[in-house]
Amino acid sequence: MLDELEQLKRLSAKVGRDLTLTQGAGGNTSLKQDGQLFVKASGKWLANACEEPMFLPVDLERVRRAIPVGREDTDAAKPLIETPLRASIETSFHALLPQSVVVHVHSINTIAWAIQREGADRLEALLTGLEWRWVPYIRPGLPLTRLMAERLAPQVNVWVLANHGLIVAADTVAEAEALLNEVESRLAIEPDPQPWEEEKLKGLCANGQFQLPKHPVAHQAALGKRRVRHAIEGSLYPDHTVFLGPACASINRIDQFRKQWKMEPKAVVVEGAGLLLAAGVSDGAQEMAACLGLLLERVDAVGDVVYLHREEVCGLMNWDAEKYRQSLT
Numbered sequence: 002m003l004d005e006l007e008q009l010k011r012l013s014a015k016v017g018r019d020l021t022l023t024q025g026a027g028g029n030t031s032l033k034q035d036g037q038l039f040v041k042a043s044g045k046w047l048a049n050a051c052e053e054p055m056f057l058p059v060d061l062e063r064v065r066r067a068i069p070v071g072r073e074d075t076d077a078a079k080p081l082i083e084t085p086l087r088a089s090i091e092t093s094f095h096a097l098l099p100q101s102v103v104v105h106v107h108s109i110n111t112i113a114w115a116i117q118r119e120g121a122d123r124l125e126a127l128l129t130g131l132e133w134r135w136v137p138y139i140r141p142g143l144p145l146t147r148l149m150a151e152r153l154a155p156q157v158n159v160w161v162l163a164n165h166g167l168i169v170a171a172d173t174v175a176e177a178e179a180l181l182n183e184v185e186s187r188l189a190i191e192p193d194p195q196p197w198e199e200e201k202l203k204g205l206c207a208n209g210q211f212q213l214p215k216h217p218v219a220h221q222a223a224l225g226k227r228r229v230r231h232a233i234e235g236s237l238y239p240d241h242t243v244f245l246g247p248a249c250a251s252i253n254r255i256d257q258f259r260k261q262w263k264m265e266p267k268a269v270v271v272e273g274a275g276l277l278l279a280a281g282v283s284d285g286a287q288e289m290a291a292c293l294g295l296l297l298e299r300v301d302a303v304g305d306v307v308y309l310h311r312e313e314v315c316g317l318m319n320w321d322a323e324k325y326r327q328s329l330t
């Protein structure tokens with residue numbers, strides 16, 4: 002039988018290859034064993050969990066002790082082995098939770114509910130019978146972990162993080178996977194894919210300023226008035242901000258975007274045709290463009306959304322820990 006860490010790697014790779022659960026370096030998993038917490042390294046892609054070393058042992062008690070008093074996760078989560086890698090920005094909530102196995106994903110189905118104004122109320126019916134908690138949006142890292150600590154109870158094993166994602170926890174990898182599947186099936190939303198206009202988009206790429214997205218599903222973000230509004234009005238979850246910037250620009254209003262955000266847009270929506278990315282964007286940005294398309298082709302059916310506040314967006318774009326993660330992606 003495979004040991005638990007080996008099983009965790011397999012589950013991580015499976016979860017990491019599923020774009021509806023994980024995009025790029027997002028999401029992280031961990032295992033507690035003999036006083037150590039094995040947690041995914043920052044910037045690494047779960048999809049590669051079986052091919053490259055990415056689980057770093059950190060001192061579980063040390064990370065736990067730092068939760069109420071620490072300044073940032075990385076202070077206490079120094080790996081117990083010699084490595085150039087850093088532990089995940091989100092290590093502290095892995096340490097906080099009592100269960101041995103913790104799986105955190107940026108699940109599209111979860112995010113579609115977790116960006117709703119009435120999200121917590123609506124999930125009440127969908128998740129009935131499960132021991133779950135809603136956590137209002139707060140910056141990932143120690144602030145999030147402290148908010149979770151206020152809501153912690155030993156039996157709670159499902160956490161919905163507003164404008165962010167999902168955490169499931171269990172005592173074995175197999176149980177964590179089963180719980181993840183259960184939550185995913187309860188929160189599943191049927192997507193409504195629309196046709197995009199490849200030729201028109203190619204024409205707009207002719208001057209070399211833009212490129213087509215690697216994942217065609219990204220176009221869905223531009224196919225419909227409401228989707229376009231959601232794409233250009235702001236950022237719905239932290240990784241969008243970190244990898245794609247504060248919002249998408251509308252092709253007709255790029256100047257307005259530049260004026261508002263003092264930067265060039267990384268993603269541009271062409272209403273009714275599809276989505277373009279700036280030439281040379283990172284692989285992480287490509288993944289986040291797919292994330293947005295997958296999300297917005299589901300959100301139409303659900304309701305009205307809440308964006309991150311401008312201060313939250315600016316904070317994420319200037320956060321050192323995030324700059325490190327982006328540099329790896």
Ligand SMILES: [Zn+2]
Pocket residue numbers: 027028091105106107141165166
């Ligand atoms: Zn996250």
